[in-house]
Amino acid sequence: MSAWAAETLPRLAARQPALWLLALLIGIIVGHAAVAFYLGLTLLERHVLRIGAFGASDLPWLLILAVPALGGLGVGLLLQFAVPEKRPLGIPDLIAARAVGNGQVGPRGAILNALLALLALGTGASAGREGPVAHLGGGLASIWSGLLGLSPNASRTLLGAGVAAAVSASFNAPIAGVLFALEVVLRHYALRAFGPIVVASAAGALVARMYLGEYPAFVIPSYDLVQSTEYLAIFALGLVCTLVAAGFIHLVKLCERLASELDPPLWLRPAIGGALVGLIARAVPQVLGVGYGVADAALKEEFGWGLLAGLLLAKILATAITLASRLASGVFSPSLVMGASAGGLFGLLLGELFPGAVTSPGFYAIIGMGAVSAAVLGAPISTALIAFELTLNYETAIALLLAVSVSTVMTRSLLGHSFFLWQLERRGIDVREGLHLTHLQRVRVHDFMRPVDTPPALTEGMPVLTRSDTLGRAFTLLEEGGRDAIPVTTIGEEARIVGIVTYADALRAYNRALVESDIEANR
Structure with missing residues (x-):
């Protein structure tokens, strides 16, 4: 690429x-x-385990045990020898790319x-x-950001566009795709990012x-509340979903801790x-996939x-x-x-206690579906819209928003974080408190x-920085x-001094980053 093109193309593309x-x-x-991912996964599910609404119950028990283990072995070998991160990637990596990376x-x-996900889920x-x-969408968008040498701001916008298109195409939910990218990944609603993300989400849908049809993922009957006092029951369901979501996140933490203590080889x-999943599926085959x-x-x-009850547990x-x-990373479908x-x-339970006075269990299943997933993901707006667009059942919208609000707020109060933010905190990335902390990273x-x-001579014991150290470490050593x-x-x-950092330099860099992020989030 010529010098003119290298200088001009990024400016035009931005x-x-x-x-x-x-x-x-x-x-x-x-x-x-x-x-392509959906069709490939459907093909594997139908022909490997023949997974349906009632699981893989028609398969011999030995296959139900062996197939997930063999799939896990394939995933483990790939993680060991082909994946630098040594773990499956997902939404937290997209948030990290936006927060502490270059977008x-x-x-x-x-x-x-x-x-890897196709192998594991299939x-x-x-x-x-x-x-x-969604991670694949972000990666495909990053190809263009890298080829055109775009600025981090423009790269983050295209990252959001790739995520929105992926969510939109996966759920046939273009509105939810837009809000998921803004709410979860970019974590702002700037008009400059909104337009491109809407375009990408609409195109993905x-x-x-064009290939899969315009039908919602779940075709269900229309529901109307029998009486307005049912909103009290919906509030109570939000609390129940809080316990389910918080219990799930706690159990993941416990299993992670146990796996770390046992420390088996990564490939195994x-x-x-x-x-272990195969053993559980022997009793409840519906858990597979x-x-x-x-x-x-x-x-x-x-x-x-x-x-x-058995399926829930x-x-x-x-x-x-x-x-x-580390078999797979997605949590939305299970939630x-x-x-x-x-x-x-x-x-x-309500039907048994108040026969004829409450809406059918299917209505509460819809509400629970949205409330648990919103609490796990920490994304109440986009998750409520995903649940709505999955069912196209407008009558449930108000009830869904109430339960989602209760479950999300209560789960955050109990745990202090969503599942995604907990995963980021384990890697030393804190995005809960705002951009002023992420800039330090x-x-x-x-x-x-x-x-x-x-450069002056380097004396023994002198505190030093390297080029790749963070602004946060610079402030720590200076203070x-x-x-x-x-x-x-x-x-x-044979380390040698190549530069110097003053407290004033660090402070100016921090202030400049704050100003730039404020402009990005509000323009």
């Missing part, structure tokens, strides 16, 4: 009309990728992660397809409808998880007390094991199954250091001893 065109292209590409995720890693892992597909860890057919059956009131346990064993089971049970010393022509400046050195045995 302008709004060009971003809209890029977003349209990304939406079309990601829409096709999401459809891009590696396309190669995203494509490989999608193949052989029975109890997880969701939306996380891997149109591509999916997913296989152990797959074997993504679970859309199971959720649909729960919404249509095809399950009784015993099966709903088994799905929570199987999904926690799947995540802790739909958990919520539909909890809501269906709640509706059956995003800005690097090489962004604001002063080069030195004649520890009340220092005015700290040298920046190369890495290695």
